[in-house]
Amino acid sequence: MTGTTLITGADGYLGRRIAAELLNGGDDALLLAVRAADSGELAAKRDLLAAELGPSAAGRTSVVPVDLRDDDAFGPVSPEAVTRIVHAAAVTRFNVDRDTARRVNVEGTVRVAEFARRCRNLRRFALLSTLYAAGRRSGTVKEERHDDTGFVNHYEWSKWAAEEHLLDSCADLPLSVLRLPTVIADDDGGRVTQYNAYHNTLKLYYYGLLSLVPGDQGTPLHFATARFTTAAVTRLLDPAAPEGIYHVCPDPPHNATLGRLIDTIFEVYERDERFRRRRLLRPVYCTRASFDDLVEVAEHLKGGPIHESLGSVSPFAHQLYLPKQFRNDALRSVWEGYAAPDPVDLFQATGEYLVASRWGREEGVPR
Numbered sequence: 001m002t003g004t005t006l007i008t009g010a011d012g013y014l015g016r017r018i019a020a021e022l023l024n025g026g027d028d029a030l031l032l033a034v035r036a037a038d039s040g041e042l043a044a045k046r047d048l049l050a051a052e053l054g055p056s057a058a059g060r061t062s063v064v065p066v067d068l069r070d071d072d073a074f075g076p077v078s079p080e081a082v083t084r085i086v087h088a089a090a091v092t093r094f095n096v097d098r099d100t101a102r103r104v105n106v107e108g109t110v111r112v113a114e115f116a117r118r119c120r121n122l123r124r125f126a127l128l129s130t131l132y133a134a135g136r137r138s139g140t141v142k143e144e145r146h147d148d149t150g151f152v153n154h155y156e157w158s159k160w161a162a163e164e165h166l167l168d169s170c171a172d173l174p175l176s177v178l179r180l181p182t183v184i185a186d187d188d189g190g191r192v193t194q195y196n197a198y199h200n201t202l203k204l205y206y207y208g209l210l211s212l213v214p215g216d217q218g219t220p221l222h223f224a225t226a227r228f229t230t231a232a233v234t235r236l237l238d239p240a241a242p243e244g245i246y247h248v249c250p251d252p253p254h255n256a257t258l259g260r261l262i263d264t265i266f267e268v269y270e271r272d273e274r275f276r277r278r279r280l281l282r283p284v285y286c287t288r289a290s291f292d293d294l295v296e297v298a299e300h301l302k303g304g305p306i307h308e309s310l311g312s313v314s315p316f317a318h319q320l321y322l323p324k325q326f327r328n329d330a331l332r333s334v335w336e337g338y339a340a341p342d343p344v345d346l347f348q349a350t351g352e353y354l355v356a357s358r359w360g361r362e363e364g365v366p367r
């Protein structure tokens, strides 16, 4: 096919990778929408994308400024040529405040939907959402629309609300909602170039700044690599794949648990001389009530390492007490050649990378 794919958040971690994959594996022109405060930031982002995407980008990509907070966010973009939209832009911090999450993730999605409606040749409109749009429910989670069962943080709520808006208002568009797992490494080798709450929490354990594990040992975890996630997204962007809701995640039996993660990571840490010298004990699991008490006490202490470390863990900790198994039947039915990374191998490879590179501070780590 030859058309034009618009990617919002095109300079983000996944946006860049999806752009690269579409350049290599297809012949669409790409409209790369980026947030830029002024012409200087736009030029810097354009240069960065050109360097990252390489010679295949020349002549096939245009970078356009789109700030989803603006009423006229898509003013500079012509809808005529657009045949596919990948809506990747979002504020992705788990500790985002409600107002920012609403403005960017919810109202921004409303603006993308309004633009999509003006694209007369649209053949696929994909929202990148999260598995945790499921919120506080536990048990088996199907690839279907969710009721509001409450959310652990404003990020989750905003991704669910964005889904709901599109599922309500864009039923006549070729819409797919792609719920992604948390990406913890670029690829199976464990290299990390985007650090998130997962890596920051493991760092607290490594340096002895956190000695408790919130959550139940048996809670399944849903992590993947950028390579797996990007391959799935590009596969689902093919207009030949049915529209719908997809869980982009490894098969349910292939998820490891929180207990397995902690064991694997501490095995990696305990092989490291600098970690062993600190003589740290493995952390202990705590109940939800005692974790909440601790967070409350830390709130009163204001500042200091305990307050800071709990502050980075608490926005997602409650999910670790809410075991879920995500069905991925729809994904499996359309993706021949599906190959998810083995979760324990991935924990180990990523842990080794983090330790060897000291969470990215030490360059030149051989892999």
Ligand SMILES: NC(=O)c1ccc[n+]([C@@H]2O[C@H](COP(=O)([O-])OP(=O)(O)OC[C@H]3O[C@@H](n4cnc5c(N)ncnc54)[C@H](OP(=O)(O)O)[C@@H]3O)[C@@H](O)[C@H]2O)c1
Binding pocket: 008, 009, 010, 011, 012, 013, 014, 015, 034, 035, 036, 066, 067, 068, 069, 087, 088, 089, 090, 091, 092, 104, 108, 128, 129, 130, 131, 159, 179, 180, 181, 182, 183, 184
């Ligand atoms: N990576 C994951 O583990 C993961 C897991 C589940 C779901 N997802 C979803 O996948 C999508 C991509 O994630 P990612 O990891 O690539 O996130 P990311 O690296 O944080 O990138 C987000 C992108 O959105 C842009 N953005 C933020 N505010 C904006 C605004 N007001 N207007 C326009 N653009 C704005 C950012 O630009 P600036 O940086 O310049 O603000 C950036 O380009 C997101 O929708 C996320 O919710 C990701």
